[in-house]
Amino acid sequence: MKSYFDLKGQVAIVTGCSAGLGVQMAKALANQGAAIVAIARRKEKIEAVAKEIAETYGVRTLAVPCDITDTARVEASVDEVLKEFGRIDILINNAGTGAVAPAEDITDEQFHNEMNIDLFGSFRVARSVAKKAMIPAKYGRIINIASMYGLVGNKIAGSAPYHAAKGGVVNMTRALAAEWGKYGITVNSICPGYFYTDLTRQTLDSEFFQQNARTMIPLERYGKEGELDSAAVFLASPASSYVTGVNLPVDGGYTAM
Numbered sequence: 001m002k003s004y005f006d007l008k009g010q011v012a013i014v015t016g017c018s019a020g021l022g023v024q025m026a027k028a029l030a031n032q033g034a035a036i037v038a039i040a041r042r043k044e045k046i047e048a049v050a051k052e053i054a055e056t057y058g059v060r061t062l063a064v065p066c067d068i069t070d071t072a073r074v075e076a077s078v079d080e081v082l083k084e085f086g087r088i089d090i091l092i093n094n095a096g097t098g099a100v101a102p103a104e105d106i107t108d109e110q111f112h113n114e115m116n117i118d119l120f121g122s123f124r125v126a127r128s129v130a131k132k133a134m135i136p137a138k139y140g141r142i143i144n145i146a147s148m149y150g151l152v153g154n155k156i157a158g159s160a161p162y163h164a165a166k167g168g169v170v171n172m173t174r175a176l177a178a179e180w181g182k183y184g185i186t187v188n189s190i191c192p193g194y195f196y197t198d199l200t201r202q203t204l205d206s207e208f209f210q211q212n213a214r215t216m217i218p219l220e221r222y223g224k225e226g227e228l229d230s231a232a233v234f235l236a237s238p239a240s241s242y243v244t245g246v247n248l249p250v251d252g253g254y255t256a257m
Contacts, residue, residue: 004239008033011085012236015068015125016095018045020197021145021228025092028229029236030057034090037062037081039125060085068095068121078128088133090236093122093169094145098199103160114161119168126187130180140185141236146170148193148251156212157203166191170247177245186244188235193251195223218253 012029016022018040026036030053038046038053043065050061062084066077081088096118099110122144134140149159150166170189177187194204194213203209204222214220231250234240249255 005032005233005237007090007233007237010089011035011037011081011087012090012092013037013039013081013088013125013129014092014094015039015066015121016145017049018042020199021192021195022092022094023049024225025094025228025232027053027057028226028233029090029092030059030061032233032237033059034236035060035062035085037064037085037088039064039066039068039077040095041065041067068125069116071124074124074128078125078132082133087137088129089137089139090141090143091126091129091134092143092145092232092236093125095121095125096145096165098159098162100157100159100162102158106158106160111161111164114165115168118162118165119172122169123172126176130176130183130185134185135180135183138184140180140183141240142176142180142185142187143232143235144169144173144187144189146173146189146191146247148191148249148255150189151191151247151249151255156209173247174245181244186235186240188240188244189247190228190231190235191247191249191251191255192228193217193223193249193254195228196225216254216257217251218256221252223250223252 012034014026017038038050046063050063054061064077146169147166150170173189
């Protein structure tokens with residue numbers, strides 16, 4: 001019997017792996033047998049995540065503190081992973097931030113910070129992982145976590161820098177897919193809709209947002225924990241070998257409207 005999504009023997013880096021969707025996707029990959037490298041800024045958080053994943057799923061894990069806006073630290077982190085595991089098969093670029101304010105009030109610093117983390121940060125990690133591990137191995141699965149806001153605008157919460165950065169991630173995904181396909185590397189993005197995390201719960205539970213969900217989302221609800229997992233596992237697995245340059249919305253139909 002063929003196991004389409006078996007990831008045993010593979011090594012996956014997940015950035016932004018201290019909480020929320022990053023941890024959920026890391027657990028999904030670990031459930032399929034992948035070794036997990038948890039990357040985020042907060043050392044104690046990723047160490048706890050790595051320990052929980054190792055105990056629950058019986059896979060090797062490594063916690064690597066890293067600020068993805070620091071090129072030298074990104075390079076050193078990738079070197080550390082290669083020293084420990086000797087390979088990197090999967091990268092989920094999940095680390096990000098989100099400035100919310102009317103566009104006319106957004107500061108230069110807010111816009112720059114958004115681009116530096118969400119767009120340039122994702123590129124820094126992809127560049128290093130591809131150059132040091134995936135291009136030499138002639139294999140790789142890169143999954144950039146963009147957003148449905150990288151595909152459309154919105155009227156409910158001003159966040160122009162976030163839209164711009166995630167829109168950049170969407171087209172960067174296509175560019176890297178086109179350039180690195182010859183090395184056996186696929187590059188895709190997932191564009192999540194509204195999902196509950198520690199950062200979004202208060203906003204999403206407001207009556208204003210609840211009403212918006214019923215109006216704007218065909219499934220008339222937010223995403224639930226675990227509903228990104230299958231998309232991440234598919235795009236990370238050998239089963240997606242002929243899928244590259246795709247931006248997959250997981251948004252309850254929001255971008256179909």
